Amino acid sequence: MTTVLIVGAGPTGLTLACDLARRGVALRVIDRAPRHVRTSRAKGPNPRTLEVLENLGVLDAVLATGSAPLALRKYRDGRWIADSDPFENSRPTPGAPYDRGRLMAQWQLEQVLRDRLAEYGVRVEPGAELTGLAQDDTGVTAELADGSRITARYLVGCDGGHSTTRKLLGVPLEGETAPEQSMVCGDVVAEGPERDRWHQWFDEDGAVMLCPIPGTRSGWWFQAAPERDADGTPVAPSLESFQRLCDRHTGTAVRLTEATLLSTYRVNVRMVDRYRVGRVFLAGDAAHVHSIAGGLGMNTGIQDAHNLGWKLALVTSGLAGPGLLDTYQEERLPIAAWTLETSSAGMRAVLEAIKKPGGGLEAGITPETSALGLGYRWSSLSQDRSGRHDTSGAPAGAPGAPSRAPGSPAHASAGDDGDTRLRAGDRAPDAPCRDTATGTPRRLFEVFAGPHFTLLGFGAGSTAALREIAAERGDTVRVCAVDAGPQAAAGGQVPGLDDHGGHARSAYGTDGDALVLVRPDNHVGLLAPADGTRAVRDYLDGLGR
Structure with a gap:
């Protein structure tokens, strides 16, 4: 077995x-x-x-x-209209190093x-x-x-x-199917368009989209509103139908020589x-x-x-x-x-x-x-023992029932009381720091990487709890002192980080000493005071029990 x-x-x-x-x-x-x-x-x-x-x-x-994502080149009636870059105003931040996908x-x-x-x-x-x-x-x-x-x-x-x-x-x-929202798709070999843009021809009677496949010399994604026969039935995708669609919308700008992985896509919301x-x-x-x-x-x-x-x-x-x-x-x-x-x-x-x-x-x-704002504030695994938030009811942004959505990322990271500080269940942010012992740059994501929980201890007052948890939990929990000073590493049990730019404290909303337990999937499981060893033990021992 x-x-x-x-x-x-x-x-x-x-x-x-x-x-x-x-x-x-x-x-x-x-x-x-x-x-x-x-x-x-x-x-x-x-x-x-x-x-x-x-x-x-x-x-x-x-x-x-x-x-990197490509700029979008739009055409109308076969003519270039405009280029746009959905990410032109996006920038990485200390807490979110990836501002766009791949x-x-x-x-x-x-x-x-x-x-x-x-x-x-x-x-x-x-x-x-x-x-x-x-x-x-x-x-x-x-x-x-x-x-x-x-x-x-x-x-x-x-x-x-x-x-x-x-x-x-x-x-x-x-759920439901939206038959009017359908398209034909395939991987094609194409000649004509420049490969530094995602080309999109939108007209009153349909559309054709061609996006170059990275790592290939002439491969493209093809998507289009399907051809339809006399009674309105979509024509099955083929190289020939794809070329006819290109001719209709692009004129002579695109010549297709191969089409594979042909499919008809109908929007299902289920x-x-x-x-x-x-x-x-x-x-x-x-x-x-x-x-x-x-x-x-x-x-x-x-x-x-x-x-x-x-x-x-x-x-x-x-x-x-x-x-x-x-x-x-x-x-x-x-x-x-x-x-x-x-x-x-x-x-x-x-x-x-x-x-x-x-x-x-x-x-x-x-x-x-981007999905960066999604978290689990409503989850039974999201616990706040820090006293900085009212936990008497469902956290702000949480759904009342599984059929409801958890709300926008803005609501997932800010309470109705205007408090934007991190809460239990939120995605754990990144932050650029320096290794306390060596001075070399080290990010929080590097500390999180792996199959373990991570216990962050902010301030010197957290070091005793970090040492105890490290001694008790071994590889299950990786401990890390943030801004605790050189004494945090005494005995070799507690590696430390210097939050020289203040980014870690800002991201985690900690002005003084505190503990933050980060789950293996990089969501905050527990917020606790700096001396909250028992809270950490109770959280870990109580998982699923």
Whole structure:
């Protein structure tokens, strides 16, 4: 019996596999496709996903493979109208080092993640199709199309919008389909357009969009409003139909010589009402599908996986109680609802924008779509023992029920009382600091990177608590003193950082001495006073119990 069986080897499944593998969890990853496909569907990680990928240790490979987002070149009636850059006013900040995503094909990101997984000795098993499921109190048995069976303590369905796992569980994907919002897509080889722009031809009777695929010499993403026959039925995508669409909207500007991965995309806005049935979980498109506006699909799935991985690892190792797994649904189901609402609003904005010359896809790109403002203030894992916030009710920005969205990033980081300081459940910010012992630059994200909790202690008054937790918890919790002075490192147990620019204190809202416990997925779990050793112990010992 393996510990975790992952069904589906897309970005969601591979992220989960990498996270579990680095924690030493025994796992298998199966995928129904007979070989790894070069599918260029999603166009790359957003800023929050880049932080996840940094934590997994693959950011350098992602940055080397992809490119910065391109400016958008808009045309009308075949003529150039305007160029626009949705990120021209964006800048990195000390707390958020990635102000924009990365442009790369989905297959390129999958290759980066597979390579990382192979470093842990785990490889995807292709051509393994799930056909049946059975579970009891001890585990799950997966039946495959070839008649073989795999038993595991837990199974995670990361197998896409047509998820077999979801169907076998009998969990409906509820929502609606917008047949009028459809497009034909494919990967094409094209001649004509310059590769330093994302070209978009919008006209009254349709649209064609061409975006260069990074790392290729002549590969492009093709998207267009479909041709329709006499009775209004969309014409099936093909090289010939793509060329006719190009001729109609671009004139002679584009010549296509090859078209692959042809598909017709219809906007579905649907999600499940639960992420878990017994020992089986759903993640990514298996749990939620929506408009492509804002590029949230793949990114939300990767962030699902990052939320679930550490919880599965702690439960299966006995370091947390089984109730910890319930918090996966508690935290991610409201995020799925927010994603559906945000992407639908983005699609409406795009459809309205393209009616006017110069309008385009940038209408669907907002600060919210970076996902940097999303957190879990409403979660049972978000605890404030610092006394600086009223915790008598649901935190500001939290949904009242799983069917509600958690609100905008602005509401996720600022209370109704106007207090913008960090709260339990928020994403843990980065900050540039210096190593107290050596003076070399070191970021908080470097301290967070890995499969551990991080206990930040601000001020000299926190060092006793840091030493106690370090001695008790070993590798489970990494401790770090911020602005505690050279004495913090006495005995070698407490590495220290000098917050020379004041960025860490500003980001974490600490004027004096305090403790901040950061979860393995880089969200704040606990805020406590500097002498709050017991609060930290109670938090860690109470996980899932």
